[in-house]
Amino acid sequence: MAEFDETFDWIVVGSGAGSMASALLMKQAGKTCLILEKSSWVGGTTCKSGGVMWIPNNRYMDPGEDSLEKAVEYLDAVVPDGPDSPGTSPQRRRTYAEQAPRMLDFIVSQGVEMERGSRFWPDYYDELPGGVKTSRTVTALPFDKAELGPWADKLRQGFFELPIRLDDGMKIPFMKHSWDIKKMFAKVAFKTVVGKLTGKKWVTAGAALQGRMLKAVLDRKAAEIRVDSPVSEILVENGKALGVITVADGKPRRIGARLGVLVNAGGFSQNQAMRDQHLPGTRVEWSNGIESNNGDMHRELERVGGTLAQMDEMVGFQMTMAPGWDTDYVKPGTQSTTAKPHAIQVDQSGQRYMNEGGSYELFCETMLKHDREVPSVPSWAIMDQQYMDKYPLAGKMGVKRNLSKWIEAGWVKTGDSIEGLAAQIDVPPAALRATVDRWNGFCAKGIDEDFHRGERAYDDFLGDPFPQGTGHSLGPIDKAPYYAIAIYPGDVGTFGGVVCDVDSRVLGPGGAPIEGLYACGITTASPMGRVYPGAGASVGPSMTFGWIAAKHAAGLGNQV
Ligand SMILES: Cc1cc2nc3c(=O)[nH]c(=O)nc-3n(C[C@H](O)[C@H](O)[C@H](O)COP(=O)(O)OP(=O)(O)OC[C@H]3O[C@@H](n4cnc5c(N)ncnc54)[C@H](O)[C@@H]3O)c2cc1C
DSSP: OOOOSEEEEEEEESOSHHHHHHHHHHHHTTOOEEEEOSSSSBSHHHHHSOOOEEOTTOTTSOTTSOOHHHHHHHHHHHSOOOTTOTTOOHHHHHHHHHHHHHHHHHHHHTTOOEEESOSOBOOTTTTSTTOOSSBOEEEEOOEEGGGGGGGGGGBOOOSOOSSSOHHHHTTGGGGGGOHHHHHHHHHHHHHHHHHHHTTOOEEOHHHHHHHHHHHHHHHHTOOEEESSOOEEEEEEETTEEEEEEEEETTEEEEEEEEEEEEEOOOOOTTOHHHHHHHSTTOOGGGBOOOTTOSSHHHHHHHHTTOOEEOTTOEEEOOBOOOTTTTTOSSOOBOTTTTTSTTEEEEOTTSOOOSOSSSOHHHHHHHHHHHHTTSOOSSEEEEEEHHHHHHSOBTTBOOHHHHHHHHHHTTSSEEESSHHHHHHHHTOOHHHHHHHHHHHHHHHHHTOOTTTOTTOSHHHHHHSOSSOSSSOSSOOOOOSSSEEEEEEBOOEEEEOOEEOBOTTOEEEOGGGOEEEEEEEOGGGBOOTTTTOOOSTTTTHHHHHHHHHHHHHHHTTOGGGO
16 A cells, blocks of 8 residues: 555645635535645636636526526537547536536535626527527636735736626727727726725636635635645556655655545646647647646556547637737737628638638637648738727737837738738738638628628627627728738647546546546546537536536535
8 A cells, every 4th residue: 555645535636627616525525635736826727717617507597598408409419429539428518517507506605706707608609409699608706816815926817807807808899889888997997996005906707716716715724725736646556546746845745645636737738749749730839828737647647547538629719929929928819800890811822711700719620620731820810991990909909009010010911902912921912802802792792601600699799799880790801901910720728638437537448437536627538529619618617527526536426
C-alpha cells in the first residue's frame, strides 16, 4: 500500500469549473477535499471566460419553454455518435440534460447567485429539432471580489472587470444606436466610480462565477485550496487511483485520496507540440487559453491507462491581429464582425465558403477544413464604409477615431474600389468583384442563396440588433472605400481528452472504469462530441460532470 504524507477524502487536480462544485457536494456529504492548482490563481480558463453555462430546462426559463425531452431531442439531433466520438453517447447526453439543471439548483442553494444569461441567445443550431430560439444560457451575477478577503488577489483575472451583467456588457458596442444602452452604460460607469471609492473590486462573467464559487467554498470550509501546487503524477495501484504527487516547498509530496481523484486540469491549448500532432495548422499564439493549460494531465491520464479521444477538436474562436493582439489578455475576436451586414469573408482566391454567422467552433473548423483545398488561413473579412460607420471592428469601438491609425499599422487594408482592395490583399480582383456582386444580389433579394446566412435565429443574434432596412445579417458591400482584415482560426480552448462514463469515471483499456479516477471539463473528450450546441457548452458540462463525479464517489447517486 502506498505511503502518504497526508490524506483527504477527495482530491481535485486543477481549479476549473467542476472543481468547486464537487467540493461543495463533498462538504454536504461530510467529506474532506483538497484542490491542487498548478498556477498562482484559482479559477482556470473558466475565470477568464464569459462564464456562460448552457443549461437546458433551467430554473430561470419560463414554464413550458423547455423540457428534458426537448433538450435530449436537440442534443441527439445536433451531436452525431460514431467511433471517432466516444466522449459522447445518448446516455452521456441524457445525463447532462437531466443533471445540469439539478447541479444549477444545488449551487444556487449554496449561495451562488445566478441568473438567466439573456432572454435572446439562441442555441447555435436553433433550426434543429428541440432547438431553442430564446436562450438556455445561465450566468453568475456580477461579484465584488473584495468579499474574498485575502483570496481576492488569488482569483484569476476575468476578461471583463466591471459591475455589469454579461448580457448588458455585450450591448455596449451598440451604444450609439440606443438611449437605453447609453443610460445603462451611465449607470455602470457610476457604479464603477462609487465602487472604486468604497473599495469594491467588481468582476463579471467567468470571474464572477468562479469568484462566487470560491466564496461559497471558503464560507463553508468545503475544501483546502493550494495554489502553486502542480500535480505531476496520479498514483494508481492495482487498477485503483489512490492519490497524487504534487510539490510543496520544492519537494514532492504524496497525498492520498480515500474516495477518489477528480482531474479538472483544463486542456492543451498552450502546447504547440500537441497542437501540431492533433490540431495541425493551429497556433498557440492565436489561442485565448490560459498559460497553464498545457496538457500535462492528458499525458498523465494516458499513462495511467485512460484513453484519449476527440483530440483533434478545439472550441475555435476566430481572431485577428489588431495592433496589440500579441499582448492583449483576450485576443481580438471577430465572431460577430463577419456576421454583420456589409461584411463577408473570403478565402485567398476571393470566394465565400461558409455562412459567416453561426457558431465560432463551426466557423474555425470550416476554415481549417477549407484550407486543405484552397488557402484560407488567413481568410479575409471584406467590409465597406457603411460597416465602418455603424459597427465596432473586432470588438473595438471608436472606429471613426482609429481607422486611419489601424490602416497605417497595416492591420486594416483599404481600397477605393473592390479591385483596388483585392490588390492590397493579394486576392484575384475579378474573383473578389464577382463574389461581392453576388453577395449584393443576395442582399437585394433578402436571401443568401449560397450559405443561408441570416436564416437562423443565432445569425440574427450576431447580426445588427438595430437594422436599418437591410435585415439583421445581410447588407450590401457597395459604399467605398472598402476594407479588409485578416482572420485566423483562434480558439478559446481545446475540446478533446480522456474518455469518461456517465458518472465521470475515466475509462481504461477495454472500456472499464479505473476505480477512483474521475475527470471533467476539457481534460475529457467532450460529452458534446464534436459539436458546440450553444453558448456555455464548455463550462456547463465541466461543472456538471465535476459535481456528478463527487456524487458518485460519495455514494450519493440521485439523492441530490
Ligand atoms: C475569453 C474566453 C471566453 C470564454 N467563454 C466561455 C463561455 O462563456 N462559456 C463556456 O462554456 N466556455 C467559454 N470559454 C471556454 C471555457 O472557458 C473553457 O473551455 C473552460 O473554462 C474549461 O474549463 P475546465 O473546467 O475544463 O478547465 P479550466 O477552467 O481551464 O481549469 C483548469 C485548471 O487546471 C489547472 N491545471 C492544469 N494542469 C494542472 C496540474 N498538472 N496540476 C494542477 N492544476 C493544473 C490550470 O492551471 C487551470 O487553473 C471561454 C474561454 C475564453 C478564453
